[in-house]
Amino acid sequence: MDKFIDVHCHVLPSVDDGSKSMEQSLNMVKIAAEENIGAMILTPHYHPAKGSHNIENWRDTLEFLKKETCRVGIDMEFYLGTEIFYTQDVPDNILNGKVITMAGSDYVLVEFRTETEYSYIKSAVYDIISSGKTPIIAHIERYMCLLDKAERIEELRDKGAVIQVNASSIIGDMGFSVKRFLKKLLKKGFIDLIGTDAHSDNHRAPHMLDCFKYISKKFDEDYAYELMRYNALKLIANEEI
């Protein structure tokens, strides 16, 4: 069975509200491996206004995580990315090279407040593209202005945005209406990437298998692989998704 790639997770220890320790990170990686995940793009929160990030520390911590994963005998590939909380400083920070992209590609993962207005998300997409990067909108199901508005998702994609949803939401963790909406988006082909957004080794652990089974059953296995592996491979290779 080909491995899945998790494009959104908070597995890097002690850098944000995700994993609290190396021990917890290793538990998360173990769970991911059992879930058929073979590679993870680690996406610690990046909040330009708070300045709480230390990118050199992230890189050192990643090297330590790689060594520890090897030591305990788990086969997992890691890449570094970040989940950027979008503010109007972000395009300048991108141009100044202050922002980590996804796995060294030209894609950036961005999130917004849940109550953000649609016009703000649209202009963010435009500004990120104008600064030379492709925005991946994190967990699209969280934004009130987009719920049950497939035409807005279509418009964002037409403008060049890539759409990410969480595996847990597809199988119903955010409730039935979100599940139904995401099924509609799947049917229309408006979802590009699926990640776990895992934050811990317990209630927000990195699960993808049930989502894979769901998409395979409702649609087909090739489609599930496209969203859980092949599009992520394109991302890592910096190819168009």
Ligand SMILES: [Fe+2]
């Ligand atoms: Fe996240």
